[in-house]
Amino acid sequence: MKTLSDHIKVIVTVIFVLVMGILGAMRLMKIQVVSDSNTETVSPAGERNLITYTQSSKATRGDIVDCFGKPIIQNTIVYNIVLEKAFFPDENQEGNQILLDIYNLLKNNSYEMKLSLPVSSSVPYRFTGKEEDSLNLKEKINLNSYATAENCIDKFISDYEISDKYTQKEKWIISAMRYELSVKDFALNNDFILAENVSEDIIIEAKAKSITLKGIDIRESSERKVIQGNVLPHEIGTVGPIYAEEYEELSKKGYAMNDVVGKSGIESVMEEILRGQNGVEEITVSNNAVVNSKIITPVQNGQTVKLTVDSKYQQKLQNILDDFLNSYGGYNGYSSDCGALVVLDAKTGAVRGMATAPTYDLNDYINDYNSVLNADNTPLINRATDGLYRPGSTFKTITATGGLNEGIIDGDTYFYCGHTMTYYDMPFNCTGYHDYISVSRAITVSCNIFFYEVAKRLTIDGIVKYEELYGLGQNTGIETGDSAGYIASPENYNELGLTMYAGDVIQTGIGQGEMGITPLQLACVANTIANEGVRYKPYLVEGIYDSDTGECVKKTEPVINATIPLNYDYVYDYIEEGMIGASLNMPYEHNLSDFGFDVAIKTGTPQTRNLQSQNSVFIGYAPADNPVLAFAGIIEDGEYSKYMIRDIIKAYDECYGISKSKTK
Template sequence: MKRSASSYIKLSLASALVLVSCCLCSWRLMKIQVVESETYSQTKTSTQTYSQTIQATRGEIVDSSGKPIIENKVGYSLIIEPDTFPEDNTEGNQVLLSLTKILDENQVTYTTSLPISETQPYAFTEDEDAVAKLKKTLNMNVYATAENCMDQIQKEYEIDDSYTPEQQRLLAGIRYEMQLRGFSLSNRFTLAEDVPLDTVTEIKERGVTLPGVDIVEEAIRSVAQGDVVPHEIGTVGPIYAEEYEELKSKGYDLDDVVGKSGIEKAMEDTLCGSDGIKEIKVENGQVVSSEITTPMEAGSTVQLTVNSDFQRELQGILSDFIKNFDSLRDEKTKDLKTVQCGAIVVLDAKNGGVLGMVTNPTYDLSDYKTNYEEILNEENKPLFNRATYGLYRPGSTFKTITAVAGLNEGIVNGGTTYYCGHVYHFKDHNYNCTGSHGDISITRALQVSCNIYFYKLSEELTIDRISDYATRFGLGQKTGLETGDAAGHLSNQETFKELGADWTVGQVLQSAIGQGEWAVTPLQMANVACTIANDGTRYVPHLVDSIWDYNHNTCLEKVQPEVAEQITPLNDSVFQLVENGMIAASRNNFPSKYSLSDFGFDVAIKTGTPQNSSRVQDSFFIGYAPANDPEIAFAGVIEGGEYSKYMIRSIIQAYQKTVKNENVTVDTIAATTTTTDSAQNSTQTTTTVTTAN
């Protein structure tokens, strides 16, 4: 077939077009493979870098001999991951119910802090701070009831009537805790710690039905000795949302734990350590490198001044005295009510370190998480530390301060006497004494606790100088203890005005013998005794002895004693005369089983029986031993009781046994009938009087 010229032209053009296209494709392919190969290689590879926080191990807390009080152990924690936990409330609620069912069946504890009763009708718990936080978190007004708060939580998380009342309360508690801890895409939620391995296995096996639930292995805070100064050790807890703004600038993450109270809080910067950072490089979904760019630094170990064995002995002494107080009853004490509460503080007289500090009733820190509500609502409030926050009138123990003031101001000396005829007439009122002592000097006045001597001395001192010396001895102010304590208040015109009471001249007399409106703690009064023992040097009481590396191998810092006040004596006899009176008081016809006269050294003490409107009276003592070279200073109080001084012998023996490792038996109050000669003891305790205003 003969082709036309136009056909050849078209064929030629088509061939040329194909040839040009092939050349262009070849050129483009060469450019991609050779010229731009590196660029395209980089484009093809997807690279991401992640930073992972390595949580620092918290430092431990040990006693004066290095025995752990709070330690760490490796355990499993149950967490809820925000990125995989159901956003739908109904689905999320079902996961929580399924999860808590497993925990309950395996008796694994988990804590929530919703301050509302477990059953209907709903009511707030006694924790007022927690209730205030609840209302603030839920944006409720101050008048909102427990029912109002529950309704708000149930509405927000769709916890409707399809759930049983028990399930509603359970879900509300967990949901509120998640809200408090800032559960969000950037912060996971820890529901339970130290989960047993069999429970971990069960949860992992059911992982498909529990979206968002995971198990992580981490260091768990563990209580080794929960009965050793539990009020002072304190607790750790999660960082709540309102705390995070302040803490994030210090490097904390929302899922960290932080000290909430006690030493855990006071020494937070020392205990917390420094988190590490691990950088993980991922290319096309595969981890290609993992490198720790910032090493984790474990927290330091805090060593306390407290001896744990001595602490237990002290707790036993106090508990036994209270439990067996009825065996001490006599005509003088037969009408007193049941004794239940008290406190003892023992300081190292050389530097103010706390060797032991007990309160009754008390609790075990191991039970705090699991039985918090029960402990909180227990009779006589075991969570209240009477040693540092209990406020009492000091009674005649205060006469030691009045005596120092009179001697140091040159108003009296060792030979100065006042006449005591049992009744003292002042400004149209009569004031009684414990006896009729005749002409009496200051040392004898301290021994027999003569009210009239100190009434007369107070007239010359005036309330201003009495208040001044009380302040110099540390009353009316916080002691400076790391974990905090109550300041109390003085008994003077300013205090009476604040209390809305009338000040009369007769109150000067009452204040001089420890009545009036004094409010002191046992810790403050132990420090008064310590100050007398040191001839006017008042130390700041402290609980921390030293800071060590995490493994407790190297001491990083030794805490040095801090002098809070120096009362410079007018002459050498000022504190010696007061000590002589206190030594004499230790020999005041004690029953032989409680005697302080057979130690081989002198003991200096002063007792008091201050009036208390709600309990009729308390029983107070202060002192130190050995008197010639003091090693310990102490104070104790029994609420609504008498004869607290009978514990002093046991306190000294316990110190000898546990701190000095001497072969000594500790004698305590036994549950046997003891006959006490009230006439013999009349000079040991103060019969306080009521003044007319």
């Protein structure tokens, strides 16, 4: 048997459906204003007769989806309460009452309006917020800069004829509402959004009171909804309101003051694709009724942006990084809490995954920004694209490239490693005793002495040449931007207030020079080795798709940033041989030898600049004979980061698949 509450729920639902039906009909006549164009005709008696103006129906913003079409960011239908100038009373006292009634309606339904009037709501009045806010207020209402907060409230009371019948608090509310209309440029060509994403209760009550609340309307809109907030939050970015200082420029592009705009990440750099184009309609109103309407420009909804990343793989990659930090973060006295992983498609440069720790959920960023801002270890920093680190022994692959390509060494060149060498009366050490050793073996066992010898002969000019050929000290070109970092060179040493000595040159040869490299740049180094000197530009956007038909509008084509001109065919053969050898020395649970293909890696443990700690770094690609993925990773203040490589490759195979056929 149905209870009384069940019957009430049914009645409320029926009322809501009826209201939505009425709204649907009304939306044929009432659409949001964005254009400047309006005209008014006046009868001989001086009374308003006809008002003609243009309005726009807002385009729906395009979705952001992963490479398999799973939504990361999409839109949801919401209802906003708006105030339309064409139907709002010109007479101040009537308008004041309507504004107060609207405020109370919303507050009684637990919706608190955001009012920006920088004056306290209780007496004695005082300015709140920044000094700039109070100065802007005084300028807006034509008061001198020395005017007091009480002067400002008195000015509102005078200008808008706010009656003494209102309490002090009600006078403040009306003043604040009037100020809000002013700063948001409330006009025939710009409706004012009173409340966004309101409840059914507010909608029903607002429609019931719409006769007395002149100018109020309920408008269907779309709201940005974060579906997978833990997928690339730094790269996805956010949207937000248009600020006053932005409006002048954005208005030239057809934006209204109440529009939203991409503020960061993909939301910002793909703004023109995602926003679409508002439709324009000409409306004629007479005596508070629409008498004619004509569509001038139809709505063009925003297009869908498809990323190169599988959201499932991205989550797996983030878990791999987080699990490693939890398991090995405190190993051997280290305190590892931070790190980053980057995985690229070796054949195109497309980003397949990019994890950073600590990270955050985009929903938390939007709903509780301060908690993210104040969290330990600055999760707002995307260490994958903006963290700057010494590359350590991973840099030996670059030194090897220069030595081999310039003819300084070849596969039969051997240098003696007796653990220590003296250079300019300074001792330089290796981690082992390697006797006479070749370049491939030196990469495998990470012999410092061998690469000291190569760096001496290559000179700093040669090292800088190959740093630049590998793209270090440069932005990679990824759509959302990254840090260029800096290379080890005499010029950069000077900028750091340092002098580059001969010892610094050979230290640079093993990745211990003063340089700052991002994990993304290291992944590009790995990918350049995998492609034998061809350096692809990394990218995140797979393509643009029509939001209605799903058809591809534009597909991103791989771009080659640079190619290292090879003087000898064998350059990368010897480097790869050494990197494959480095992958064989792994503990059983992390071994890289049972995939059915070889894996090429190089690890490093660079000291930090203050020499008080070390980081753990790796680069690599797989399969070695037919590269499908290239990768890099770093753990701050830790070691054994290479233990993540097996899981990175295994997860990649599960999500994207790895062909084991030999084509290289």
